[in-house]
Amino acid sequence: MNFALFVQYALSGITVGSIYAIVAIGFNIIYCTTGIINFAQGEFLIVGAMTAISLTRVVPLPVAILGAVVITTLLGGLIELIFIRRVRNASVLRLVIVTIGLSILIREAMLHVWDEKPWSLPYFTGTAVSTVTILGAHISLQVLWVLGVSVVIVTSLTLFFRYTTTGQAMRACADDRMAARLCGINDRWMVTLSFMLSAGIGALAGCIVSPITQTQYDMGAPLAIKGFTVAILGGLGNSMAAVAAGLFLGLLESFVVSVLPASYKEVVAIVVLLSILVFRPTGLFARRGTSALRTA
């Protein structure tokens, strides 16, 4: 393998890895507040992207994306109010099952609102063929957008959770719901807020990856599975680690393809997921005891 080819595999890994990472971030927000995994996260991405695609027919791209994020954020809040909040004896497992049901519901609704065809947003800068050259290999400009936006999202989230009262309150809810309530935190609204936040970030992610992946109503689930793997790999609740883990999985897949037949590529994520659950359930980057996988 010559050097340029090596770099090309690496860049291709970074492309998919950046997509995995941005999906994984959405999982982390809801997990941080409620301790549940939201399996409808993939659908938030698609709803966001589809809404933006529809909006681009009447408004310019940036406005369309902003509109899509706002609409999906409201949808996230609405879903929490209607479905999650009403679950009685809400154990983590029960809520997770509810989100699986929600993902099917949203997917079928999207099939009727939009249609079965693939759509996509235009490339943010340049066109499908514009690339930058790094060390003799090429990478699409859109990937730089994905990476850039991931960094911005992760930084703002970290600051939000660490330094604002609301952010700290959300974390407190995750840690001990009863204790948080005793401190005067309205835990129910914190959960609603976390759904809105992750729906909004999901929508933004969906819009940014849309030019690369294309958007089809049933694409949420495969994206969510990869995002979920990456979130576990990085350690649930840790967004910074999720980005690192996303890039790691992307690169791993890419180099596996370089030596094995490409049909084995899909096995990589599953093998990684299983081994991490068996050997290091706290995630690659977690310090001991900080974010153990919840079993309650």
Next chain:
Amino acid sequence: MRMRLAAILGVLVVGCALLVSGCKKTPSGPGPSATPIKVGAIFAETGGASFLGAPEARTVKMFVEKLNRAGGVNGHKIELLVKDSGGSPEKAISLAKQLIDEDKVLAILGPSTSGETMSIKDICQEGKTILLSCAAAEKIVEPIAPFVFKTPQKDSDAARRIYETMKELAISKIGVVTSNDGFGIAGGEQLAKLAPEYGITIAISETYDKQATDLQDVLTKVMSAEVQGVVNWSIVPAQSLVAKNMKQIGFDVPLFQSHGFGNIKYVEQGGEAANGTIFPCGRLLVADVLPADHPQKNVLVEYKKDYESQYKEDASTFGGHAYDAILVLVEGIKKANSVERDQVRAAIETLQGVVGTGGVFNFSPTDHNGLAKDAFEVLTVKDGKFAVYQKQPGRN
């Protein structure tokens, strides 16, 4: 008491009289009151293969509406029962059984995919119900089951047209990428089987996931094999990804696709990158630019116009396969002058020169597809539109 008995008797007598007069009416020959012919259809209107099934279902509905408005076939209206399989072979099986046993249909149109068709091939044969599949795989009609037909062109003919074009361009070493579904696997097999016949070497052959969202790594691998051309054989949206990713990694060799690329949606998704893609396809996509004396010109232009004005979306060759399926059935009924399954089946087998959207059909007891290699035209993409491919003298 006696009064009541008389009343009941009276009602019975009147009822019988009505029944008899009712019965008398039916055999009075083909008129608008003749019993409707039940025709079933199984299409993947939703799910992963919906880009096939949705236009197919819309097409047959449109065709039947138009036919019934014009008085039906041999005086019979057609009653269409469209079922959605979601692309699942299991669901196709239960729908086929339902259509055959409960609805007792004359024929079943579809299914959309090869996997579904193969799983109901035997059921239709045993149930002695005509099956007019809209799926591509050659095993559907090979070996022949007397009741099973298919309308799309053959995979092997598509592969042949691709290889012929490659020979013109002096390409001999190629890479093949296929999706991991029935269509991709069957196409990969045909390409591998026919390559030696055309003196072409497949240097590398890779399979990717049908839901892939990025294929740069696979294509980097193909690029490293130093091939002169790439064939992608799939029906999934990844077709546009292949075009985009090749341009993005600076892999500049001709890209050939299968007839699955015949949907302008994929060109739109591929944007600028789709330009120059070469693929074999039915003539529907270039209907407007066909010479006026081409035998298919009228059929194609009319179908396209009807479909596009009714559904406000571009017609695709997939919808065309369904058009051909119902057309062949109607021609068979006309020729048989009967609505008995056996007689219609035998009539379809002898149909000659039926002009459809996929080509001119000439059926025989040994050919249940009826199309020849020339049903495919080699097309290319020029400035985001389909055009007939012509060898450029400057390129070798």
